Amino acid sequence: MDPSHLQLLKRERDTQYQLMSKRRVTQNGRLSPFRTNTQLKPFQVTQNCGSSFSKTGPQFKPHEAPSSKTGSQLKAFQVIKNGRPSSSKKAPLVKPFNLSSKTIVPKNINTKKTWPNVQRTTEPEKTNPPLFKSFKKKVEDKNLHLQRYSDDATYRNNKEKERTTFKNQSSLVSHDSAKNKVKCALNHFQTCVRISTLSGNAIPMEASKILKRRGKFLHEGKKIIGDVPGIEVGDMFQYFEVLNVVGLHRNIFNGIDHVRYNGELIATSVVSCRLYDDELDDAEVVISTGEEGNVINNHNQLKENLALMTSYYAKNPVRVIINLNSNNGSGSFNGDEKYCYYGVYKVDRVHPEIGKSGYKFLLVKSPYQKKIACNELRKYKKIVKREKCLKFVKDISEGKEYFPIPMTNCVDSESVPDFQYITRMVNHERCKSKRFNHLKGNVGFECVGNYSDSDKCSCVVKNGRKFPFNRNGTIEVTEKNIIYECGHYCKCSSKCCNRVSQYKIKFPLEIFKTKEKGWGVRSEKKIPSGSFICEYLGEIIEDKKAVKMIDNDEYLFNIGNTNHKDGVFTIDAGKCGNVARFINHSCSPNLFCQNILFDHDDVRIPHIMLFAAEDIPQKTELTYNYNYKIDQVVDNGVVKKKYCYCGASECVGRLY
């Protein structure tokens, strides 16, 4: 290294240390295969997080399990995909060096991970540049203290002790409650993103500012060392700004975050892109801090580099967050991101970049940290394995939908199931009571479908004088069991902002064969949170009939007010239905159901509309919670069991 550069580094470091020392470190419908008891009630699904995103809707249920359930569960962290800091630049070719021969010999290599096979840590001063020496002495003194954060056996044993030491930083809350807080913060963020009138990168920035103003940041003013309560390895985040909101990474300007600990700057978290695209193993991560390095927004910041170096000696835990959809950390934003929390690492090796100003750090994962499934990473990296398609149907709707609905089977040779594709509910009119009327939004008023006339439209008045949909057509936070949309009997135009779910599907959906759940549905394109997906269509039958269909319950969906004195109904999508009949159950769903009325006001037979509960990446299976109750389906006195293969970490193991 050039000695003048070294001097600069040292001076820079000293000034920064001074500056830093003055600063305080703050920083349903229910699917009813049958029902023995008709005392079912409609219910409200609400997430337990104040004003955050909540869902109401019917449940999918085998039985009469009434309103006690909590309804579909949102997964907080599965958000979008694609990498933020995309730049036109390609990821640099990384040159590994051969240190075993004492002279550093760059090799011509491909992008595969190759780290020199040297015993480095024992004598770092021999292999590393002089810059490290000044640190070594200082840091060695602190080492004993920080040693307990290293990820050897004592790390696990002392975890409780650690927490106590940092109890002013990471509050001692139960994991569930911490997780819930993270969910709520993410939902608040998503809501702000949805209602934003800005565009591009300004949206998450604005959302972040709103949350800050409202005091919704988690661990506000604190920098946590090690795991952040409520955040698990593998959790995904859509925006860089969200990492700050949840306390995972506080530095909004740089991909390396640090804190002053016992007088030294140590790194707390790193946000980076992977250097090696073809390597999806998360056991080791290489962080390169040079000009073309992979650390996000790291414009060769000395302070950040030094913090990582100190962490090399201190062996403190450093959180690693990887942007899965970008190769290069130095570039601009493309607004299509996917940050994955890889877990707690420690800096294992440090090397100067040959011929460049930066350093390369090898971070190794703690053996006690959860591994991220390769499949999961592949999905987000878009390295989806090419599957051999055994059966393909171009459009199972036969032109009835706005988009063709292809059906692909790469699992076995099963062809399209025998059913009739419909775009309107069958038997709707016959079931409607004569006492119920057409829904007219303009009775006594002039509904013109504007946000300004929420008092004039009687449909909106029924929704509590609030438009349930945002300007971009996504559903707003609602705890209403039924939403009233304007319909064809209202005076407003078809473009009225209170008409969203009565139109055809807006996303190119695809039916595909799953390995264990039969057919399933996914989207060719990513779906923003709150978007309308489709209606659950079929034939409306009386509950009495549905109860007898115990052996043929797969496509039954309980609707409406389930203890209504004038009768209870079920949708049977067995013989006729639409794409919704193929949507599977998940214990951690990405859709939710909402009762909606727009053409009549008979609450016994509302439309069952499915909406996205979160941002859904393309090609991700769409699921909602059927809300069955375990052990409630009984046939001739014998409890029927159906096992769940949703694969969610929260999976309860059974549908019913």
Ligand SMILES: C[S@@+](CC[C@H](N)C(=O)[O-])C[C@H]1O[C@@H](n2cnc3c(N)ncnc32)[C@H](O)[C@@H]1O
């Ligand atoms: C409404 S259908 C969904 C589409 C269905 N997979 C098909 O092939 O037509 C409901 C049925 O799908 C299956 N299913 C849905 N979700 C499941 C899950 N998570 N695990 C196992 N089976 C599931 C069950 O047999 C259930 O009765």
